[in-house]
Amino acid sequence: MTGDSGPTPAERKQWEDLGYLVFEEAISGDVLARLQHAFDYWAEACKEEWLGRIAKGEAAATYYDIPNTLEKDDVFIDILDRPKYYRYIKAFAGDDAIVIGEQVRTAPVWTTSYTGWHPDVPPSHPLHIKVQVYVNDVEPGGGEFAFVPGSHRPGAGPYPRVKNLAAMPGHKRFAGKAGTAIMFNSYGWHVAMENHTETPRKSIILIYEKRTPDRVAENENRFASISHALNTPERHRLFGIS
Amino acid sequence: MPRIDAHGHVFAKVSREFPRETGGNTPADREESVEKLMTYMAASDIGQAMLVQMGGATAAHHAYVLHCLRTYPDRFLGIGLIPEDLVASPEEHMDRLTDGTGIVGFRLGLVGGPRDPFDDVDVRTFLTYRIWKHAAEKDLVLWLYVRAADAHLIAYLVDAFPQVRVVLNHLGICPGEGKGRHDQWGRPQIDIASYNPAFHTTHRLSTYENVTMKLSGHYAFSKKPYPYEDLAGWHRAALNSFGADRLMWATDFPWIYEEPGYDKLVDLVEKLTPDIMPHEYEAVMGGTARRFLRFPDLK
Numbered sequence: 001m002t003g004d005s006g007p008t009p010a011e012r013k014q015w016e017d018l019g020y021l022v023f024e025e026a027i028s029g030d031v032l033a034r035l036q037h038a039f040d041y042w043a044e045a046c047k048e049e050w051l052g053r054i055a056k057g058e059a060a061a062t063y064y065d066i067p068n069t070l071e072k073d074d075v076f077i078d079i080l081d082r083p084k085y086y087r088y089i090k091a092f093a094g095d096d097a098i099v100i101g102e103q104v105r106t107a108p109v110w111t112t113s114y115t116g117w118h119p120d121v122p123p124s125h126p127l128h129i130k131v132q133v134y135v136n137d138v139e140p141g142g143g144e145f146a147f148v149p150g151s152h153r154p155g156a157g158p159y160p161r162v163k164n165l166a167a168m169p170g171h172k173r174f175a176g177k178a179g180t181a182i183m184f185n186s187y188g189w190h191v192a193m194e195n196h197t198e199t200p201r202k203s204i205i206l207i208y209e210k211r212t213p214d215r216v217a218e219n220e221n222r223f224a225s226i227s228h229a230l231n232t233p234e235r236h237r238l239f240g241i242s
Numbered sequence: 243m244p245r246i247d248a249h250g251h252v253f254a255k256v257s258r259e260f261p262r263e264t265g266g267n268t269p270a271d272r273e274e275s276v277e278k279l280m281t282y283m284a285a286s287d288i289g290q291a292m293l294v295q296m297g298g299a300t301a302a303h304h305a306y307v308l309h310c311l312r313t314y315p316d317r318f319l320g321i322g323l324i325p326e327d328l329v330a331s332p333e334e335h336m337d338r339l340t341d342g343t344g345i346v347g348f349r350l351g352l353v354g355g356p357r358d359p360f361d362d363v364d365v366r367t368f369l370t371y372r373i374w375k376h377a378a379e380k381d382l383v384l385w386l387y388v389r390a391a392d393a394h395l396i397a398y399l400v401d402a403f404p405q406v407r408v409v410l411n412h413l414g415i416c417p418g419e420g421k422g423r424h425d426q427w428g429r430p431q432i433d434i435a436s437y438n439p440a441f442h443t444t445h446r447l448s449t450y451e452n453v454t455m456k457l458s459g460h461y462a463f464s465k466k467p468y469p470y471e472d473l474a475g476w477h478r479a480a481l482n483s484f485g486a487d488r489l490m491w492a493t494d495f496p497w498i499y500e501e502p503g504y505d506k507l508v509d510l511v512e513k514l515t516p517d518i519m520p521h522e523y524e525a526v527m528g529g530t531a532r533r534f535l536r537f538p539d540l541k
Contacts, residue, residue, distance in 0.1 A: 055391040055419045060439035115442060161482050
């Protein structure tokens with residue numbers, strides 16, 4: 001598992017070869033409690049709007065993202081640069097990462113998963129990193145995140161379009177306690193597995209990218225409303241605010 | 243192997259013999275006959291088609307479709323409707339309309355389960371449960387074009403009744419409340435979110451072997467004129483997730499006779515998925531419909 005001092009040579013090799021790292025207790029104690037409270041509070045507060053958007057065909061009923069979370073509670077900002085994993089993001093992005101956003105997501109129990117196996121971006125895209133943080137305990141068979149190690153590398157695959165998610169060759173599943181974070185290269189094939197428990201999966205997906213002028217230009221407007229919290233040079237840089 | 247148009251509508255002028263409800267694009271004196279359809283089909287080398295009832299759901303309203311099925315039994319199959327007041331006890335209506343008539347299933351516009359996706363689910367409480375149960379018992383097809391609020395509920399019934407053959411209409415889209423209007427040809431136009439929620443609801447039903455989808459209705463969803471290039475990604479995604487053996491091409495006649503034209507729709511699959519393999523193309527253009535809907539041999 002990962003430590004507090006940044007990537008060791010072995011961790012860097014795992015990242016480069018396999019495309020993922022796991023951080024147990026990446027968020028814990030008071031911060032985790034704050035996060036869980038804010039998550040549940042805003043999930044309830046925004047739910048009726050979400051149900052309305054489902055009826056209008058504007059949102060899917062199979063996953064629920066709380067909108068505009070960065071404006072709702074600073075804990076949703078604070079988790080973007082938690083040292084336990086953020087120092088790895090900086091290391092892998094050449095100290096030049098920029099945040100794209102976050103998805104504060106509950107996946108209701110359903111008959112299958114809300115998504116199939118997929119990469120997010122092709123390897124021609126600037127380095128794209130996601131950190132999946134579990135907000136509640138996610139058991140095996142509880143809709144856990146899964147990844148195909150090595151699938152992020154140029155020339156990997158092709159990977160079959162399996163209808164049964166469990167049939168994807170070579171995949172690895174990541175059950176975990178609340179506060180566990182799984183960092184992965186978004187070039188790689190990943191999915192939320194089926195949830196055979198009675199507990200919806202709560203997680204937050206933090207999204208980062210290697211800085212490019214286009215992303216910086218987008219972020220100038222995207223994060224203007226949370227300027228009060230972007231109060232250090234490091235955060236200015238992370239959020240791409242000049 | 244004949245090519246099959248898997249979805250469209252025919253109707254006669256309103257008469258004592260062929261009663262029907264009227265609407266904005268179906269006034270009493272309009273007719274879109276099966277013979278007119280056959281002319282278009284012949285010109286494009288389309289051998290068979292599915293006639294989907296419209297203009298009322300009572301047994302009497304089905305008179306023209308039943309007439310067409312009796313007259314051309316090797317050319318057409320039919321999909322019926324169920325009146326709202328019979329949804330809770332639909333068996334007799336379903337049996338009457340499918341008793342050797344050529345009607346092989348029913349179209350549904352809702353599922354009727356809990357609104358909140360976090361609620362406990364018991365499919366026996368769903369409004370349409372008895373329709374699904376009877377379809378399972380009688381080996382009938384269910385033809386789904388349900389409201390957006392119900393999109394995720396389909397999965398529970400598909401899961402409960404794996405023997406029911408399910409056809410998702412019109413690219414798996416489930417129209418949202420207040421998102422419909424009509425274009426200059428009187429056809430429905432459905433405003434779809436830029437990121438299509440169906441990718442996470444109906445398209446996920448590709449995991450079930452008893453679910454197929456129709457590549458149709460493009461005119462209603464596209465923001466571009468024919469060949470609706472903004473929907474090419476949806477075609478590719480459908481081909482990747484369902485596979486050609488569970489996809490069916492359809493025109494949604496008669497709404498496309500004038501714009502863009504029946505013959506244009508026949509070319510649509512090739513235009514939107516130019517890299518489709520020949521065997522996949524054959525399946526989408528008729529093979530899947532023939533196998534899944536059990537079209538008869540052409541005489």
